[in-house]
Amino acid sequence: MGNAQFMCAQKTWEENPRPEMLPVDPNMIKIIICTLNYSEEYAADSGAGQLTCDKDGSRFLDLCLQGGVPEENIFHMMDTPENCGTEFWPNKANLSKAFKTKAKEIKALGPDAMFVFFFAGHGYHQEETGCIGRDEEDGQDEAFCTLDEGYGMDADTVW
Numbered sequence: 001m002g003n004a005q006f007m008c009a010q011k012t013w014e015e016n017p018r019p020e021m022l023p024v025d026p027n028m029i030k031i032i033i034c035t036l037n038y039s040e041e042y043a044a045d046s047g048a049g050q051l052t053c054d055k056d057g058s059r060f061l062d063l064c065l066q067g068g069v070p071e072e073n074i075f076h077m078m079d080t081p082e083n084c085g086t087e088f089w090p091n092k093a094n095l096s097k098a099f100k101t102k103a104k105e106i107k108a109l110g111p112d113a114m115f116v117f118f119f120a121g122h123g124y125h126q127e128e129t130g131c132i133g134r135d136e137e138d139g140q141d142e143a144f145c146t147l148d149e150g151y152g153m154d155a156d157t158v159w
Contacts, residue, residue, distance in 0.1 A: 026068035028113045030102045033057045034077045034090045036121030053120035054078050060118045075102065090121070 035057035057078065064074055075098050077083070077090040087094050099117075106113045 024112070024114050027070060027073070028109055029064075029069045029073060029116065030105050030109075030113065031064055031069060031074045031116045031118070032077070032095075032098050032102055033061055033074065033118045034095060034098075034121070035119075036079045036090050038079065038121070051121065054080070056120045057118065064116075 035053040037051045037053050057076065061074065061076055065071065075088075077088050077094065077098065079090055083089045087097070102115060106115050
């Protein structure tokens, strides 16, 4: 089963040329980094090993700082014990609040501002629902799997 996840992966694609990106003032960049390792207890129950997403997030944070993005422009959420019960715990409510806060900050900066969202953790898909209509070719909506403070995951933690 080791490579089963790659059997359906796209093997080829058409190149989609993009226009040149203009340099952005690092002070105009707002970032949310959200990483979830999921505790060893949770990982063991799921049959999967514990993830190491915090390392990916830390590497991305370092890259942002090296690029000149001010630390106060970066909101870094991780499922570490010291973040439990704080705004830095990556649950649905905190992530939603962080997006709303960054949206206000971006709007205040004007049209030249840039937003970056980095997520490392589990994802989920479910049948499309909603009143807007079906927009996914496969009929499935994708979601991020966050956690509650007890490292639980259920319908209320999928975002």
